[in-house]
Amino acid sequence: MNPVNQKTLNIFWTIIGLSFICLIINLPPKFTVFGKTFYRPDFSINFGNYSFKKDLNLKYGLDLAGGASLIYDINTTTTSKENISSALESLKNNIERRVNLFGISEANVKLTSQSGQNRLTVELPGVEDVNQAIKLIGRTAQISFKGENTKVTEATSSASFAEAFPTDTGINGSHLVKSTVQINPNNSEPEVGLEFNPEGAKLFEKATKEYLNKRIAIFLDDVPITYPTVQSVISDGKAVINGKFDIKTAKELSAQLNAGALPLSINLISQTTIGATLGKNSIDKGVFAGLVGLVLVFTFMIGNYGYLGLVANISLIIYGLITLTLYRLIPITLTFPGIVGFILSVGMAVDSNILIFERMREEIRAGKPWNVAMELGFGRAWDSIKDANTCTIITGLILFNPFNWNFLNTSGMVRGFAVTLIVGIFISIFTGVYVTRNLLRVLAKKNIQK
Amino acid sequence: MLNIMKFRPLFLFVSCFLFLVSLYSIFKWGFKYSIDFAGGTIWQLQFSQDIKETNLNKIFADNKIEINSLSINGKIADVKLKLITQDEKLKYESEIKKVDPDVKELRFETVGPILGKELIQKTIIAIILSSLSLLIFIGTKFKDFSFGASAVLAMFHDAFILVGAFSLLGHFFGAELDALFVTALLTTLSASVHDTVVTFDRIRELKRKNFRLEWVDLANQAVSEVIVRSINNSMTIIFMLLSLVVLGGLTTRWFAMALLIGVVCGTYSSTAVAIPLVLFWKKLKLQK
Numbered sequence: 001m002n003p004v005n006q007k008t009l010n011i012f013w014t015i016i017g018l019s020f021i022c023l024i025i026n027l028p029p030k031f032t033v034f035g036k037t038f039y040r041p042d043f044s045i046n047f048g049n050y051s052f053k054k055d056l057n058l059k060y061g062l063d064l065a066g067g068a069s070l071i072y073d074i075n076t077t078t079t080s081k082e083n084i085s086s087a088l089e090s091l092k093n094n095i096e097r098r099v100n101l102f103g104i105s106e107a108n109v110k111l112t113s114q115s116g117q118n119r120l121t122v123e124l125p126g127v128e129d130v131n132q133a134i135k136l137i138g139r140t141a142q143i144s145f146k147g148e149n150t151k152v153t154e155a156t157s158s159a160s161f162a163e164a165f166p167t168d169t170g171i172n173g174s175h176l177v178k179s180t181v182q183i184n185p186n187n188s189e190p191e192v193g194l195e196f197n198p199e200g201a202k203l204f205e206k207a208t209k210e211y212l213n214k215r216i217a218i219f220l221d222d223v224p225i226t227y228p229t230v231q232s233v234i235s236d237g238k239a240v241i242n243g244k245f246d247i248k249t250a251k252e253l254s255a256q257l258n259a260g261a262l263p264l265s266i267n268l269i270s271q272t273t274i275g276a277t278l279g280k281n282s283i284d285k286g287v288f289a290g291l292v293g294l295v296l297v298f299t300f301m302i303g304n305y306g307y308l309g310l311v312a313n314i315s316l317i318i319y320g321l322i323t324l325t326l327y328r329l330i331p332i333t334l335t336f337p338g339i340v341g342f343i344l345s346v347g348m349a350v351d352s353n354i355l356i357f358e359r360m361r362e363e364i365r366a367g368k369p370w371n372v373a374m375e376l377g378f379g380r381a382w383d384s385i386k387d388a389n390t391c392t393i394i395t396g397l398i399l400f401n402p403f404n405w406n407f408l409n410t411s412g413m414v415r416g417f418a419v420t421l422i423v424g425i426f427i428s429i430f431t432g433v434y435v436t437r438n439l440l441r442v443l444a445k446k447n448i449q450k
Numbered sequence: 451m452l453n454i455m456k457f458r459p460l461f462l463f464v465s466c467f468l469f470l471v472s473l474y475s476i477f478k479w480g481f482k483y484s485i486d487f488a489g490g491t492i493w494q495l496q497f498s499q500d501i502k503e504t505n506l507n508k509i510f511a512d513n514k515i516e517i518n519s520l521s522i523n524g525k526i527a528d529v530k531l532k533l534i535t536q537d538e539k540l541k542y543e544s545e546i547k548k549v550d551p552d553v554k555e556l557r558f559e560t561v562g563p564i565l566g567k568e569l570i571q572k573t574i575i576a577i578i579l580s581s582l583s584l585l586i587f588i589g590t591k592f593k594d595f596s597f598g599a600s601a602v603l604a605m606f607h608d609a610f611i612l613v614g615a616f617s618l619l620g621h622f623f624g625a626e627l628d629a630l631f632v633t634a635l636l637t638t639l640s641a642s643v644h645d646t647v648v649t650f651d652r653i654r655e656l657k658r659k660n661f662r663l664e665w666v667d668l669a670n671q672a673v674s675e676v677i678v679r680s681i682n683n684s685m686t687i688i689f690m691l692l693s694l695v696v697l698g699g700l701t702t703r704w705f706a707m708a709l710l711i712g713v714v715c716g717t718y719s720s721t722a723v724a725i726p727l728v729l730f731w732k733k734l735k736l737q738k
Contacts, residue, residue: 269562293690347687395640
């Protein structure tokens with residue numbers, strides 16, 4: 001028997017090293033062994049000025065972490081065709097701002113369209129009071145014009161906007177007739193024009209007198225969007241905000257000002273709210289079921305293939321470690337169907353090994369020596385493994401819908417399943433073929449030499 | 451070598467039987483659609499103490515809301531209603547809070563009926579798209595259209611039996627068709643083809659070595675060589691799914707069940723449907 005060559009040994013130790021790194025990444029952030037407390041090291045790289053830090057916690061989807069998903073129909077019939085896309089964009093910005101006001105991290109606002117019907121999906125992970133969130137999203141935006149308190153702004157540069165602009169001028173969204181984007185004829189820079197109704201014009205005249213050479217801030221939903229300096233008293237109810245706008249920012253500002261009410265009306269058509277306890281329960285049960293299944297698979301493999309089965313089980317553990325590491329690093333948001341996809345992929349991961357081992361048995365029966373049979377088994381099974389898994393990947397991709405085609409499913413549940421399935425297949429081919437082969441080359445030779 | 455192909459009449463009988471049972475159930479009992487398809491509301495509430503069905507029924511009756519179903523499990527109540535608006539929900543919620551101020555909402559889902567129609571549309575498109583791509587992939591891979599067509603037909607066989615099984619499960623055990631069922635259906639398609647391709651691969655390999663051999667003998671030899679692998683592999687997947695069905699949460703029980711049926715069907719059909727179909731095709735060609 002030839003000794004194991006150096007290249008194989010190098011690969012073997014690389015695999016062991018890789019598995020060890022994955023194991024560390026998958027440790028809980030804090031754990032206790034024999035009364036000693038350990039902490040998982042942070043994943044951060046500093047390279048010159050470049051620093052990279054990664055949050056290693058698993059991300060859970062709405063169904064596991066709890067939260068709400070809201071789907072709205074958008075009514076676009078009130079807008080002319082050419083304005084639809086800008087109106088949709090400004091609607092999305094408005095809703096995003098409102099959701100952010102609500103203080104939810106990782107909220108997600110998406111525009112979708114289905115056979116001509118535009119929709120808005122709002123995902124609010126971990127939201128506690130959904131009813132209030134719904135109210136906030138659908139409400140009419142509040143525009144207000146507030147005067148500057150120069151004492152505050154001069155004294156502290158870091159004063160909050162609310163402190164710096166304390167005085168309400170009494171002008172609000174109902175006084176604004178419209179806002180337009182204009183080009184200044186003198187320097188051809190874009191400007192945002194405002195037009196007030198008669199009552200607004202009066203209030204505005206008063207305000208510009210009071211705040212001449214001071215600033216007036218315009219707030220939308222209590223968030224300041226611009227704070228121009230008053231350069232002259234304006235009495236005709238027509239004002240111009242000039243500043244360093246490019247055409248895009250000017251358009252955005254004008255859209256926001258026009259959006260006193262939302263630029264398009266929306267109608268809630270679907271709502272899903274999952275309480276946090278339900279999700280926690282699901283995770284525990286899923287993990288338990290997965291472990292029981294795993295023990296069954298382990299026993300089955302050892303019972304059937306003996307020593308080979310044991311090595312396949314080691315590969316399967318490495319498979320699990322690498323997969324979970326990728327979930328953390330990419331990161332892949334885990335949903336409940338995603339967990340099922342992962343558990344299913346564990347069952348499928350041993351497929352490559354079973355294919356190979358059966359092939360080896362045939363070769364051994366045909367009278368080939370063990371190590372020749374092993375290499376032949378891997379070589380000949382490879383075609384089947386490749387072809388069979390290509391089929392699964394094709395369906396996986398159709399479920400995942402990577403190009404966001406509207407005629408295919410776009411639901412997070414289905415995609416969560418598809419993504420874990422696809423990732424699972426690629427890694428299982430790697431561990432089932434490459435890892436098992438090199439483990440066997442090193443471990444089995446020692447075993448046989450005994 | 452096992453002469454498995456001599457059981458072809460038996461396979462035909464089993465498949466026809468399953469097919470007819472599925473067909474009967476679908477026409478006789480139809481399906482139970484979840485709100486993903488039909489639209490409606492699911493409301494799951496956790497009360498601070500055990501709740502009686504009559505108390506809850508009264509609240510909904512007082513408000514003249516028709517409830518489709520109400521199931522109570524200790525402190526937890528599952529209510530299914532028609533589609534309700536946000537304003538209606540707030541109203542009912544305040545009524546329920548009068549009974550138990552500490553009630554917690556575990557889950558609330560409303561789905562408009564339009565979304566359900568779209569889901570059906572998208573499912574059909576996804577199935578057509580996957581079968582076409584698999585047909586093309588297998589057809590070109592084996593340079594033989596009869597292989598591709600047989601694999602795809604076997605795949606439809608599995609999909610149809612899975613759909614039929616859910617009609618039966620729906621009638622007797624209340625299993626519902628939802629978005630996850632669609633996912634399971636598509637996964638079944640791929641699992642079915644996965645297994646078939648492994649057997650086809652072996653036939654192709656044997657054909658290269660002994661090109662004079664009859665198709666039936668080739669098929670027998672290929673099947674007897676891969677059947678252990680096919681069964682062993684399915685066993686590992688079945689272990690994982692079965693533990694999910696038995697031990698996993700209620701939310702995904704039927705999902706795992708659907709996958710389980712799909713995997714078992716897929717293993718059966720690659721030997722018992724796909725290969726006999728190829729043989730049938732080859733025989734037809736010879737007779738021409």
